[in-house]
Amino acid sequence: MGIVDNSRALVIGVANERSLAWAIARELKGQGAEVGMTYQGETLEKRVRPLAASIDAHIFGSLDVSSEAQIEAVFAALRERWGGLDMLVHAVAYAEREDLRDRFISVSRAGFAKALEISAYSLVALARAAEPLMEARGGGSILTLTYLGAVRAVPNYNVMGVAKAALEACVRYLALDLGPKNIRVNALSAGPARTLSSSAIRDYYTMAHETEGRAPLSRAMKPEEVGTMAVALLSCLAGGVTGQTVYVDLGYSITGL
Template sequence: MTQALFDLRGKRGLVVGIANDQSIAWGCARALRAAGAELALTWLNDKARPHVEPLAQQLGAALTAPLDVSVPGQLEALFAQIEREWGGLDFLVHSIAFAPRQDLHGRVTDSSAAGFAQAMDVSCHSFMRMAKLAEPLMRQGGSLMAMTYLGAEDVIADYGLMGPVKAALEASVRYLAAELGPAGIRVNAISPGPLATRAASGIAHFDRLLADAEARSPMRRLASIDDVGALCAFLAGDGARAITGGTLYVDGGYNILN
């Protein structure tokens, strides 16, 4: 019985946000596939495709497609393909975020309206759009997961604009969980500690965050993409059937410090 709760064979899911083999989304995809799930994977654009397509082939991904959530119609086309080829969906992993460099590296006080709106659209509202498209495909319930960070809750030096944006994402997770719960759809945020990913490298002085987390976290180590993947695979399965609306930390306990 216990083994069955962690068995994802027969489940199908979409993982969005793989950029390379250092991506959090890649750690999640590997863990989900290792647990038996069938996967649909996306790449951002033609520039990213050569980095992502071999990874998709490595996992034997059943569906692959380009996805830039800022391009009108691409998200809808992807879900139409999933419905056409699979007929349903069991889980979804949202691991994308973006803010214009000038806004990201400046003060929140000085952020532009356009930059804030773009960061919110890509990093937060796209998850809500995915939830809307996934809902009719999750007829037997399902699991929606989004990646966040401690900067949503606490002021983290140099995290800047992404703090308010991730706070909005975490609030969205709670509201989506409340609205979709009656349909058996669970919604959770996963909050890894700082990880040396390409996306994180855009944050100013990110090396300081990494060093501080490793030196001060109770476990004295950084989390890895495989640590995040393990939690993701658990949340996708039936063992997490009563867990929804929360932010779950994978950071060696760093979040408990002041």
Template sequence: MNPIINLEGKVGLITGIANEKSISTGVAEACAQAGAKLIITYQNEKTRAFIEPVINRLGVEDVFLLDVTQPDTLDAAFAEIEARHGKLDFAVHSMAFAKRDDLHGRVVDTSPDGFALAMDVSTHSFVRLARKAEPLMEKAGGGALVTMTYLGSEKVIPHYGVMGLCKAALEAATRYMAAELGAKNIRVNAVSPGPLMTRAASGIAGFDGLMAAAVDRSPLHSLVTPEDIGALTAFLVSDAGRLISGGVHFVDAGYNVMG
């Protein structure tokens, strides 16, 4: 374990694990290795079955239902966190969704309902999570919120469609909430990984080409892994990252700097 990343005594919420290859799986593993007490959420009973191996491997005892389209589940999850721990030191938001037609189609053709759904699940859910976490982080004397974004927020990525707009709004929310919550010693950051094959990425047409381009054009000629993302996230939520807030932090072998 790298001694600079020490999460002993900290309680952290990890959302968005879909299976063992998820970005959030790498985050959970890195935080657990650094000594954090983890809380993991699942969207429904079907998804829980897929993440059971992760829960068992990490020895996570607190596993709660959380479907951001169902407000009652958010309320219930945070009520349980408060009852069991009385505080929350960090929370990781890794959720996104858009209808297939809105993801693959032109932005100008996005339906009002499709746009609203994508923004609600992919962006405003982070705002709602932050609002629920705020009082529990105050009790901890401060905390850290981290969300997952992507380069499609600032560059046009083929077949990324409305999700690019959602990620741009997500990064803006990160900056605004960092400014609003800083007085309470709550830091807010976004992590922007390079392309990697996850269940969510498998729904993006031509994603294999994006990964090949990342290897070819990035300065380090390498694909990012969930473990790489986990290492950066664990650093950001640790005391080592205590003065880092409001930023978008790339872990993509340098691909984002290339023209």
């Protein structure tokens, strides 16, 4: 018996086996869910297809979250195959590489808009598409991934921190809108993990190393720890939790020095 038996979950944001979305997809499968996935374009398709096959996940196609047409196509395919949706995982973020180094003040208007569109607005667009499918199941649960840079000024995280602050605010407003339909919306704030996205942030690994030393649990975070908490938040175990940001960071965010 798994904690998400008989649930159908769409996971967006798997790029490779290091992706936090992949840790979540595996845990969802392990706890009994049927998993659906998307991939961002042809280059990633080659990596994502074998991963999906290894957990019997259905691929609902290519999805660039900046395209309304692609969002519509993915959710039309999902409606056709599943008829409804219980869980949605949003693990997507993007900023131009030059905006993840040096001074935040240098960010261009276009770079700022792009980071916020892909990393924050996309959650709103996907939640809107998921709403009728979750309503068809009597409710649902949505989870996004965020980082401490939303609430603290972390060197080099820059515009991504602003995007994560917007994302966390989107979580609260979506929770307010969707609560009456029994749809919960939460964010999981993860500690540093070595992934494709984090490698774009200058000195991220030096900072990650420092974080490990200072966190109360003083070790590196395991992606599986993000997976298990994500599934707990998505499941009925967290039935009374919505609009929240929950930290899975070995306690780093509570420290003062």
